[in-house]
Amino acid sequence: MAEIRIKGVAKDFGTFTALHDVDLTIADREFMVLLGASGCGKTTLLRIIAGLETATKGEVWIGDRRVDQLPPRERGIAMVFQNYAVFPHLTVFENIAFGLRMKRMPQAEVTRRVTRTAELMHIEQLLKRYSGQLSGGQRQRVAVARALAMEPEVILMDEPLSNLDALLRLEMRAELKGVLAGSNTTTIYVTHDQVEAMSLADRISVMNGGKIVQAAGPVEVYRNPAARFVGSFIGNPPMNFLSASPAGAGQWQVGGQVFAGPEAPAAEFAIRPEDLHPSDTGLPAEVRVVEPLGPHTLVTATVAGQPFRAVIDSTLVPRPGDVLHLAPMADRIRWFNPETQKAL
Amino acid sequence: MPRALPYLLLLPATLFLVVFFLYPFVNVAWDSVTRGGEMTLANYQRMASHWKFPTAFWNTLLLAGIVVPIQLAMALTMASIVTKLQKGRSTLLYIFAIPLGISDLAAGLIWLAIFEQSGFLNSMLYGLGVIERPILFLSYQNTWVILLAIVLAEVWRATAIMMVILVAGMGLIPKEYGEAAEVFGASRWQRFTRVTLPMLKPSLQTALILRVILAFEVFAVVVALGGTQFPVLMSETYQWQFTMQDRGVAAAYAMVILGISVAFTLVILRLLHVPKEARI
Amino acid sequence: MTEAGTQDAPPAPDRVRRSGRWVFVTGVGLLVAWVLVPIWLLLANALSAPAEVTAFPRSIIPSFDTASLEFFFGFRGVLDALWNSIQVASVTMIVAIGLGAPAGYALSRFDFPGKEAFRFLVIMTRAFPLPLLALPLAVMFIRTGLDDTILGLALVHATLALPFAVLITFSLFSGIPVELEEAAWTLGCTRLQAVIKVVLPLAAPGIAASAVFAFVISWNEVFAAAVLTIENRTLTAFLLQSLDVSPLHLKFAGGAALVIPALLFIFAVRKYLFAMWGIANR
Incomplete structure (x- = not known):
């Protein structure tokens, strides 16, 4: 069970308030998209859930554990970064195996998991290469494979497709949806791209000015915007x-x-x-x-x-x-x- | 994440700098104004009244005044060449940078090999039939030749440091600005003076400050080529500390070097000031 | 283009460009000669027999006689001085990187009150004639028993090298995306493990280069070495003190002994010259 509960989370950067008392519950195995323009606080919220940022106040629960004081490694999460963060000094194999080795998993299990996720992401022929020899799309696949290999309860994705060109983005979007539907993880996915949000999400949380304006299914968000902002932000052309x-x-x-x-x-x-x-x-x-x-x-x-x-x-x-x-x-x-x- | 972590990481370096940088400086300053435990200006008076002080002072300024402008021009030329080059760029950069690793003492010895009585300059002049027997260049009768030799050695040795800073600075200037100027009809020289130089100001500032301070610290080159015949502030400091065993006067000399270094740093900062909003 | 077209075309711009190119190549050649010839002359002297060094006129071709070098290395105190230089430079290197790298890491990864003050302290050191520190430190060292020791001199040289080490490692660490470290944390690393497994392997070549740089700073330093050592002279201090009394071939062989390692050092760190000095712009 990896239900995620966010209770009254706020974040100040100096005098700037990035998040105002955010409450959000994400069901087990749900695909939740945080959608909003840049600066709306969506990435900050994701990083607080990941443990890369400390909330000024509030609580984060994953399953029945309160995690907001734990370091990232103890939260049972995996993350895919916007710029992929594939380690340049390690091969693709070692990149995918990185987290497993940190858990001191036996070699046979490491190999099994790396091979399986590499096949899932269609990069099994790249395992010996280094990140410098990969295209953007291939790095993206490595980053996702590395997260999946951990078999985490929660996968966090920070604009994972935004650095890809349009065609590749379309292809990866469909693939991600398929792969994640087949895993048992709860996913939180940050994007500013409404089409991406609509196509992937079970539910979308539309964010503006450090608040969640509406959290609902894609069609609901589109048809029945809870606020003027949602109507003007979602839809092209807008409402x-x-x-x-x-x-x-x-x-x-x-x-x-x-x-x-x-x-x-x-x-x-x-x-x-x-x-x-x-x-x-x-x-x-x-x-x-x-x-x-x-x-x-x-x-x-x-x-x-x-x-x-x-x-x-x-x-x-x-x-x-x-x-x-x-x-x-x-x-x-x-x-x-x-x-x-x-x-x- | 513990809040103390950055401070813990900085602590060793900070302590080190306090003990070996701040404390000694306070010490030098104190030594220069005390004698036998009493506050006095005697050290400065003694320094200033010694016959060598004015010579050393003006020699130091003269050297810096000759050397730094030549180096600036050469460093700009070298940096422009390296920046422009596509083929052989790293080789040329390496060659230009070689003197960066060479000690000022070694540089002095290198130029001694050229200027000494049986050296290469005499040999060449003799070979060309200009002179009949070797000339004693580096003698007290030929102070200007000593000066020339020191200037050459300094220019040779310490241009590289400016060059590398300027190459790095030029690398930060996007090519598009020069191209835009070219489209608007600027000649090569105009592009250099109107686009490159102004945008290079921060690097020029760093390079000049570093270089001017090093110029005031000139020591081993001078001793190697001129012995005691061409006194400069740093060599006098050394003399007072060692030969005369007078720490107070040596400290006064140190404060003079410090004083002109700070003064020139401020002048350069002021002259080449670039407001934050106008930086690349 | 037809042949006639070629002939009709005004030749001037091409000729201008070609002559410009010629000037450029000549200029580059002269500058290269300006840097390399003096080094060659020193080596030519070092590789000649003592008698040839003082002979007149000098040939610019060395006789490849090792007598000068043998004399130099056989000279009393030279080998000790060489060994002292290596020891002092090594300790300098360790102290400068050991203290500088953590500080550089802190500057590149954290925002905290006092950061600017520390940067100011570091940058300020460059505005002062640092070798002068040797004067008061000489007194301090006598009091603490550090006078005329390898460690004492190395500490002074580390003061010279530390600001560079801080700024170089700061620029190195800043060049490594924070996301790589964050990725390591999410994959199960502690902060320290992430530094060891991700940051250090990526920064290693640059750290090595800045270590070499610290070594060179110490290796070349004359003033503080001459002030602070009496029995345990470094090579530079030894050469400086014997300038008045030693024969020419000894000076030149000593000069060559100083220069050759420097050539190798600069060659080893050539890729990182900018990382070292480019940061001077920040």
């Missing part, structure tokens, strides 16, 4: 937000149209760009830029003077200056409190 003025109980006027919404003193209207379809009565959008992207066309426009994007079928070719009428799908409309920025 559209339009100001709304009250038009009776539970009725809101947005861009000259009236929509049914929550009963609240104030609200902001939100809709994803792909949840719009051209109609005669929709929101009037004045087209500014049209970008045909192949499968669909991205239209940048303004609605009532506010920026607005729509993804429409590529058969439709509006021109700048045209006014498109875009009707939002009723069940996809979301409302946010303009004060607290939380979902209504």
Whole structure:
């Protein structure tokens, strides 16, 4: 059992607060992605779980052990670093065997585990090489193999794919998902890439300003953002937000149209760009830029003077200056409190 | 991670420097202003009134004044060459750096082999028919030849240290700046004076400070080539400490060397100051 | 390009470039000669018989007679001085690296109050004429019984070498990514084990180079050696003291004995010259 519980963890660097009282529980064998822009505290949180950073306050539990005062080696974790951290003075074999040797495992077991994980990561023919003779992608595989060989309860990954080129990243992403699904580990994976997060995660914790804004499954995070930030951070292009003025109980006027919404003193209207379809009565959008992207066309426009994007079928070719009428799908409309920025 | 760890790691080196660097310096300073346990300026008076002091003082400054500019120019040339070169770069760098490992005493002896009476310079001049019999170059009648020999030996020996610092500094300057200047129409010389030199300021600063201080400490080269005929501050310090057995005056000399070293360091720091925001 | 095209092309830029290249090559040649010829001349003297050294005119080709060197090494006190030099330099090397490397590691890996003060102390040592330390230390050593000993002189030389050792190892350790150490911790290493298994193997060549550098600093140092030793003279101190009295061929053989190890040292550390001096920019 390697359930991870983070209780009230905070971290200050001098006067800068990197993490504010973070609480998070990660279930055994769950794949949890910490997602956020750079500086949001996601890497700091990961490093606190790893023991590479000491929390200013709070507790970290792995299974039924409180680990926040333990050194990394006693936490039962393995980690994959952003720049791989493959030891340059050791062969690939010795890199993968490093942790096992530290545990004084018998040679036969070391060989067995190294061979098995090397095969799993398709690097069995590289075992005699040094890191300097490997490509970025191969180093990445060694780093993952080294972590897997430990058969840890928890694997921590710090942006492991961000140094790879786009194509390789796609390939490694699918492979990582397969390999980790086959192991019995709890995984915490840090990334700033929302596509990576969506594709890998059982659950995503979206972080902003040292806080977890929302922790939920990928579709939930996408469809029902708990806060304005989540909607604007996830999705490409991001969610559209339009100001709304009250038009009776539970009725809101947005861009000259009236929509049914929550009963609240104030609200902001939100809709994803792909949840719009051209109609005669929709929101009037004045087209500014049209970008045909192949499968669909991205239209940048303004609605009532506010920026607005729509993804429409590529058969439709509006021109700048045209006014498109875009009707939002009723069940996809979301409302946010303009004060607290939380979902209504 | 224990908070004390970095301090524990620094402790031995710090203690060592306190005992063998700070404490002796306080000691020298104290020795220079006391005589028989009493505060006095007698040591300085005695030093200054000795006939050799002005000569030693001006000789030291003169040497530094001649040697350092020549070395700066040569080091810049050598560093530019090494930086520019693609083939044979490491070989050339090694050759240029050789004097770095050579003791000032050995350097003095090397140039003694050239300048002494039966040395290579006399042999060459004789071979060319310029002179009929060997000249005694390094005698008290030829102080300027002694000076020349010392200058040559110093330039030969200690240019390498500046060169290596400057090569390292030039390596830090991204090539794109020079290329950008070239695109905007700067000539080779303009690129050197308008781009390379300003960006090299921090390295120039280090190189000059190190070199100037070493120039004030010139000792073995002078003794090897000039004996006692060309007094400098360091050799006088040695004389007072040993031959005259007068620690107080030797300490006063040491304070003078220290004083001009600090003064010149401050001047160089000031002249070549680069604000933090303007660094690469 | 056609033949006619070649002929029509203005030849000037090419000629300018070629003459520029010629100037460049000549300049490089002169500078190389400037460095190498004096060393050659010293070796030519050392490899000539005593009589040839004082003969006139001197040939620049040595006779490869080892009589001068034999005389030098047979001279009373020379072998002792040589041995003293080696001992002092070795102790200097051990002290400088032994104290300097931990400090360099601390500077490169930790942020802590007082870090700047320590760096200032180290850098300050370079702004002072260090050999002068020998004067007060001579008194201190007499009081503690360290006067005229290998250890006493080595401690002074270590003061010269320690700041360099700190700054060089600082730059070496800074060049080794912290992630490698962190990876080692997550794989089961203690802090010390990570240093031994990961950092030291990677830094070893550089540490060796800075050790050699410390050795050279001590090997070449004249002033403090001459002030602090009387019976146990190092080679430099021995040569300095006998400058007035010794015959020329003894001086030159002694000079060669000083220079040749230095040539080898610099060759051994040539890859690390920048690590040693490049850091001067920080």
